[in-house]
Every structure is written in structure tokens, then in C-alpha cells.
Amino acid sequence: MGRGSERKYPVNADDFQLYEEIGDGVSATVYRALCVPLNEIVAIKVLDLEKCNNDLDGIRREVHTMTLIDHPNVLRAHCSFTTGHSLWVVMPYMYGGSCLHIMKSSFPDGFEEAVIATLLREVLKALVYLHSHGHIHRDVKAGNILIDSDGSVKLADFGVTVCMFDAGDRQRSRNTFVGTPCWMAPEVMQQLHGYDFKADIWSFGITALELAHGHAPFSKYPPMKVLLMTLQNAPPGLDYERDKKFSKSFKELVAACLVKDPKKRPSSEKLLKHHFFKHARSTEYLARSVVDGLSPLGDRYRMLKAREADLLVQNKSLYEDKDHLSQQEYMKGISAWNFNLEDLKNQAAMIPDDDTSNVDNQSLLGQERDGCSDGDSPGEGGSPHRTVNSEDEPLPEDDVDDSQDLENSLAGFPMKPLQALKGCFDICEDDIPAVSPTSNDATQSGTEQLSQIKSPVAAEDQEVEKDDNDSSRVNRSMSQSFIRGPKRFSSGSLVQENIFSPKKPIGDGYREPVQARYPAERNYSGPLQSRQRKDSNHSLSGDDTSEGAIVQRKGRFKVTSADISPKGPTNSLISLNSGAASISSAPPLSAASVLPSLHGILQQNTMQKDEILKLIKYLEQSSANLVESAEGGASDSSQISSSSARERELEVQVLQLQQSIGSLVEELQRQKMKNAQLEKKLNFVVKKEDKI
Numbered sequence: 001m002g003r004g005s006e007r008k009y010p011v012n013a014d015d016f017q018l019y020e021e022i023g024d025g026v027s028a029t030v031y032r033a034l035c036v037p038l039n040e041i042v043a044i045k046v047l048d049l050e051k052c053n054n055d056l057d058g059i060r061r062e063v064h065t066m067t068l069i070d071h072p073n074v075l076r077a078h079c080s081f082t083t084g085h086s087l088w089v090v091m092p093y094m095y096g097g098s099c100l101h102i103m104k105s106s107f108p109d110g111f112e113e114a115v116i117a118t119l120l121r122e123v124l125k126a127l128v129y130l131h132s133h134g135h136i137h138r139d140v141k142a143g144n145i146l147i148d149s150d151g152s153v154k155l156a157d158f159g160v161t162v163c164m165f166d167a168g169d170r171q172r173s174r175n176t177f178v179g180t181p182c183w184m185a186p187e188v189m190q191q192l193h194g195y196d197f198k199a200d201i202w203s204f205g206i207t208a209l210e211l212a213h214g215h216a217p218f219s220k221y222p223p224m225k226v227l228l229m230t231l232q233n234a235p236p237g238l239d240y241e242r243d244k245k246f247s248k249s250f251k252e253l254v255a256a257c258l259v260k261d262p263k264k265r266p267s268s269e270k271l272l273k274h275h276f277f278k279h280a281r282s283t284e285y286l287a288r289s290v291v292d293g294l295s296p297l298g299d300r301y302r303m304l305k306a307r308e309a310d311l312l313v314q315n316k317s318l319y320e321d322k323d324h325l326s327q328q329e330y331m332k333g334i335s336a337w338n339f340n341l342e343d344l345k346n347q348a349a350m351i352p353d354d355d356t357s358n359v360d361n362q363s364l365l366g367q368e369r370d371g372c373s374d375g376d377s378p379g380e381g382g383s384p385h386r387t388v389n390s391e392d393e394p395l396p397e398d399d400v401d402d403s404q405d406l407e408n409s410l411a412g413f414p415m416k417p418l419q420a421l422k423g424c425f426d427i428c429e430d431d432i433p434a435v436s437p438t439s440n441d442a443t444q445s446g447t448e449q450l451s452q453i454k455s456p457v458a459a460e461d462q463e464v465e466k467d468d469n470d471s472s473r474v475n476r477s478m479s480q481s482f483i484r485g486p487k488r489f490s491s492g493s494l495v496q497e498n499i500f501s502p503k504k505p506i507g508d509g510y511r512e513p514v515q516a517r518y519p520a521e522r523n524y525s526g527p528l529q530s531r532q533r534k535d536s537n538h539s540l541s542g543d544d545t546s547e548g549a550i551v552q553r554k555g556r557f558k559v560t561s562a563d564i565s566p567k568g569p570t571n572s573l574i575s576l577n578s579g580a581a582s583i584s585s586a587p588p589l590s591a592a593s594v595l596p597s598l599h600g601i602l603q604q605n606t607m608q609k610d611e612i613l614k615l616i617k618y619l620e621q622s623s624a625n626l627v628e629s630a631e632g633g634a635s636d637s638s639q640i641s642s643s644s645a646r647e648r649e650l651e652v653q654v655l656q657l658q659q660s661i662g663s664l665v666e667e668l669q670r671q672k673m674k675n676a677q678l679e680k681k682l683n684f685v686v687k688k689e690d691k692i
């Protein structure tokens with residue numbers, strides 16, 4: 001090994017003096033070290049080969065790639081060698097360490113825009129280089145963006161880099177499932193059609209949010225949930241209200257990257273020309289504004305480790321008797337790039353029913369581990385308490401509480417919560433389009449719909465938790481809506497908002513107060529569907545966001561061409577409710593502008609119908625299981641006394657489920673009617689257009 005640089009680096013451990021630890025990852029520990037013969041400070045990544053021997057190929061690939069690359073923004077290995085059971089990879093020492101560590105220690109709420117623009121420009125240069133040489137990085141994130149004392153930026157960690165030009169046939173699409181879930185593109189999660197370098201563009205967009213907020217969207221959640229949220233929710237983005245301090249062009253850049261359809265994402269080359277990078281400065285600026293004043297990397301790393309350990313101790317009592325598998329699952333999934341959906345699902349199936357609080361507590365720890373400053377963030381740290389409470393007894397605000405995890409929502413469900421979750425996975429995995437009413441680029445989302453049906457009082461109660469729980473709503477819309485009976489039908493992307501609470505006014509009347517309460521200074525990322533809708537900048541301009549150009553505005557909502565993806569627009573419910581009326585009342589609309597959105601709506605409608613049918617089936621099955629288990633329980637005399645309360649509970653739940661099914665059937669019929677109406681309108685517009 002060792003076609004490193006001009007200098008000849010020794011390939012013997014004795015020639016290096018290891019100093020303090022400066023980082024660790026899933027597979028390795030990184031040390032600051034002295035290369036004695038060259039009298040040069042280096043970083044050495046020490047990989048325990050015994051631990052990684054199931055992925056020796058991956059390691060070889062990483063090291064090989066690291067020694068071949070030659071770009072100022074890509075971290076290149078000087079040399080590597082094995083010693084004992086370890087592989088040592090000798091690299092340039094980057095004084096500032098990773099952006100993740102810098103944020104954790106000094107910028108918990110993220111960086112200012114000029115810094116972000118500069119960092120991202122440098123990372124993008126690295127990506128342009130890698131992509132043009134046939135590499136997908138596959139692990140773009142703040143933890144892999146290293147800064148040196150002079151402000152130079154390098155993209156590191158080729159543990160998951162893969163060459164697209166394998167086997168001479170320039171294979172452009174991969175079928176392996178690798179990546180860190182929060183940063184992972186939906187197509188990588190789906191494992192359906194493989195993925196290409198556009199997966200890096202998604203991760204790049206997530207990294208942009210991470211740098212802006214101090215943590216990645218969904219980072220507080222366990223991997224299973226991250227998967228669900230990424231697949232089901234509208235893509236995360238910068239919010240018009242909450243992210244006021246950021247420019248329109250930044251919002252556009254993020255929106256351009258975080259489009260679920262990889263084909264619609266710009267290439268790294270195109271992205272580099274985005275006008276957002278006019279905000280970028282020189283790398284000396286980074287040195288001055290970010291690196292200067294930082295304590296030595298080793299000290300910072302030690303401090304962070306200590307904080308992490310404290311947090312673990314603090315939270316230990318909350319989960320120590322709980323299921324350890326779940327902890328492992330969380331830790332592994334969040335931080336590992338060897339991420340296996342099947343494993344995850346198997347693990348999920350093994351988590352016992354009462355694991356609800358566990359997951360949340362782990363999330364707290366995990367986010368600390370993974371660089372999420374949620375411990376400092378109001379609202380986000382609150383979830384463990386809530387969860388613990390909700391396990392014993394539902395909180396009064398549970399009716400409208402969106403902060404609970406999907407697992408929590410399922411806790412009251414008679415069938416095993418994680419079994420139910422597994423069901424969700426199956427739906428997601430096999431039939432993503434059908435379960436993704438909140439598909440691409442939502443301009444109005446489940447989150448918002450949810451907020452529409454919240455009572456004002458509830459909205460007030462929930463104000464503090466709103467930000468960090470946006471992300472869970474769409475997911476939970478399904479579980480909550482169907483599990484807790486009509487009273488709790490808080491809707492979401494799937495179910496028409498007024499169906500479960502027909503007397504409640506919908507629309508701005510309820511939305512406004514909630515939105516007005518966003519504390520402007522809070523910085524959370526998350527799916528932020530409502531933010532996207534509110535963000536009128538979202539895709540207003542910018543050559544790189546052409547797919548997001550506005551096709552049509554409907555009241556407060558806009559339909560963008562990006563919405564007109566094969567998956568249809570995600571503001572479907574509002575569109576469904578108002579679409580027919582607005583077509584006839586909007587005089588300047590041309591068929592050309594309306595048609596695509598109508599097609600989208602129709603498609604969406606059909607998908608919703610399918611989804612509802614699936615859920616009905618699912619609920620019917622669950623309901624049958626319930627009855628069975630209730631009967632089974634009754635026949636077992638030894639359990640009679642202890643299970644009578646449970647039986648009553650089950651009966652209530654059966655009733656609720658039946659009501660839910662009834663409501664769903666109604667909803668289905670209503671949607672069918674709407675569908676028919678829309679079809680009529682569509683035909684009418686088409687005919688009109690043909691005549692013209």
C-alpha cells in the first residue's frame with residue numbers, strides 16, 4: 001500500500017507514536033500520532049480486523065480508494081499497513097476534526113449561512129470529483145467533513161464508498177444497502193431499483209440541514225422510524241418561518257437536493273453552479289470563523305465522550321431493565337453504515353411490546369452519540385418523560401399529542417406494537433408508492449393536515465413539542481388514527497381530515513395560531529412538511545430547482561411541477577377538497593397548467609384508495625385477532641382474573657377498530673366520489689383544451 005503522496009511514509013507501527021484519541025466510528029478509532037521519521041503529525045485510523053472481518057472487502061476498498069484519490073477536498077491516505085489484528089490507515093491530521101464534532105462542541109445550533117455555503121461548496125467539489133471518477137461516496141454527512149487549521153475542507157471516510165464502474169461494465173446502479181439512515185436517500189432504503197450517485201445528492205441535502213440546525217432531520221429517532229419517515233413523509237427542508245435567517249437560495253438548494261425522485265435531483269456538477277454558492281467565502285474565512293478558538297481536537301473529543309457517558313448514566317435507569325436488543329438496534333442502525341433492512345426488521349420483531357420508553361431514551365442517547373444537540377434543545381429532551389408517562393397511563397393531551405413515537409401509538413394497540421410496525425415496513429418496502437401519499441415535495445402535508453384538526457387548546461398544549469415532532473406525525477397518523485378510535489383520529493396524509501371530527505372547522509382557522517407560535521429562534525430540522533408548504537421560496541426560482549417551479553397556486557398552497565411526480569402531488573387532501581371547485585373558479589387556468597396536477601391528484605387518489613383498502617384489511621385482521629385473543633383469554637381459567645380488565649380494554653378496542661373501519665369505508669366511498677368528480681372535471685378541461 002502506500003502510493004500516498006510524494007513523501008515516503010513508513011509502513012511500520014514502530015515508526016509512529018500514537019497520541020490521544022480524536023475520534024471513533026463504528027469500525028475504528030482515530031488517533032493523533034507522530035510519524036517519527038518524518039516528524040509530522042498525522043491521524044491514524046486503527047481498525048480492529050477481528051471485529052470487522054466480515055467486511056474485509058469493504059475495508060480493502062476503503063483503503064484502496066483512499067490511496068488512489070487525488071483531490072484537495074478528498075481525504076487521501078498516506079499509507080496503510082496491518083499490525084497485529086489491526087489495520088492502520090495513516091492520513092493527514094485535520095486539526096479542526098469533523099464538522100459534527102465542531103458543532104457538538106461549539107456550534108450546537110448549527111453554522112451561519114456563509115460558513116455553510118463555504119463548507120458545502122468544498123464538499124461539492126469533492127463530490128464532483130468522486131462522481132466523475134465513478135465513485136459514490138455513500139456516507140456524506142457532517143461527521144465526514146473534516147476541517148484543517150487553515151480552513152481547508154476534506155470529505156473523509158470511504159468505508160462505504162463504492163465504485164460505480166465495477167467489472168468493466170460501468171455499473172451505475174448499486175443493489176447493496178449501505179448508508180447511515182438519517183442521511184440515506186429513499187431509493188437506497190427501498191433497495192428496489194438500486195441507486196446511483198444521486199444518493200449522494202440526497203445525503204448532501206441532509207448534510208446541509210445538519211449544518212444549518214446542528215443535527216440531521218429525524219436524528220432523534222431510531223433507525224426503523226427514520227426509514228419509515230424518510231419513505232413516507234415529505235422530504236425535510238428549511239422552513240420559511242423557522243429558518244428565516246437563511247436565504248431563499250439556501251432553501252432552494254436544500255429543496256433541490258431533497259427530492260425523492262433521484263432523477264429530479266441535480267448532479268453535483270450542476271449543483272455547484274447553484275446561486276447559493278455566491279454566499280460562499282474563502283476557506284480562510286472558515287479558519288477565522290470556525291476553527292480559530294477551538295480547543296485541541298483531543299480535548300474536545302474527550303469532553304464530548306464525557307458528556308455522552310454522563311447522559312448514558314442519567315438515562316440508564318430508564319432503560320436498563322428494558323430490552324437490550326432494541327438498544328443495540330438503535331445504536332447500530334443510527335451510527336452504522338452497514339445498515340441492513342432485513343436485520344432491522346428482524347430486530348424490530350424481537351422487541352417486546354412494552355419497549356416504548358426504551359426507544360425514546362435511546363434516541364436521546366443516540367442523538368447525542370450521533371451529533372444531535374437535542375439534549376440542549378427545548379422540547380426534544382422531553383420525550384422520555386412523556387413516554388414513560390404514556391406507558392402507564394395516557395396523558396390527557398394524548399388525543400392530540402404528536403410527540404409520541406410510532407411505537408407509543410401502537411402501545412395501546414391490542415396486537416403487538418412492533419408486529420404492527422413490521423406490517424408498516426412490509427407495506428413500505430413492497431409498495432412504497434401506495435403508502436406514500438406524502439411523496440415528493442409536499443406542499444401540504446400530513447403534518448399540516450394534522451394541525452388543522454387540532455383543537456386550539458390542544459395546539460397550545462402542544463406548542464412546545466411541535467417542532468421536533470413534526471416528523472412523527474405522518475407516520476403516526478396511521479397508527480394513531482386507527483388505533484385509538486375516532487376520538488383520536490388525528491388524520492394525516494391518508495385520511496381526510498374532517499372525517500373523524502366533522503364538526504371541527506378546518507383550514508386556516510386552526511392552522512394559523514399554531515403556525516404563529518413557532519419560536520423563530522428555535523432550530524430544529526425534521527420533516528417540516530408544513531415548513532415546506534409555508535416556504536413560498538421553496539422552488540420559486542433557481543435554475544437548479546426547475547422541477548420545483550410553481551405550476552399553480554391554490555390559496556395558500558402551491559402545486560409545483562415537482563409535485564407532479566409519478567407519485568402525484570402531496571397536497572392531495574387539500575387539493576381533493578378544493579380542487580374541483582377551484583378549477584371552475586380560477587379563470588386564467590389553462591388546461592396545460594391544470595392537467596398535470598389533476599393527473600397527479602387522480603393518481604394520488606387512487607393510491608389513497610389502495611392504501612385505505614390495505615389498512616381496512618389490516619384492521620379487519622387485527623380486529624379478528626383481537627376477538628380471538630379475547631376469547632382465548634376467557635377460556636384460560638388461570639388468566640381470567642388477571643385478564644378481565646384487559647378483556648374489557650380489548651373489547652373497547654375492538655369497538656374502536658370497528659368504528660375505524662366504518663369511517664374508513666365511508667372515507668373510501670367519499671374518495672371514490674371525489675375521484676369520479678375529478679375525472680369528470682378533467683375530461684371537461686381536456687375537451688375544452690382540445691377545442692381550443
Ligand SMILES: Nc1ncnc2c1ncn2[C@@H]1O[C@H](COP(=O)(O)OP(=O)(O)OP(=O)(O)O)[C@@H](O)[C@H]1O
Pocket residue numbers: 022023024025026027028029030043045075091092093094095096097098100101139143144146156157159335336337
Ligand atoms: N484525518 C483526521 N483528522 C482529524 N480527525 C479525524 C480524521 N479522521 C477521522 N477523524 C475524526 O474521527 C471520527 C471518526 O472517523 P472515522 O472515519 O474513523 O469513523 P467511522 O468508523 O468511519 O465512523 P462512521 O461510520 O460513523 O463514519 C471523525 O468523525 C472525525 O471526527
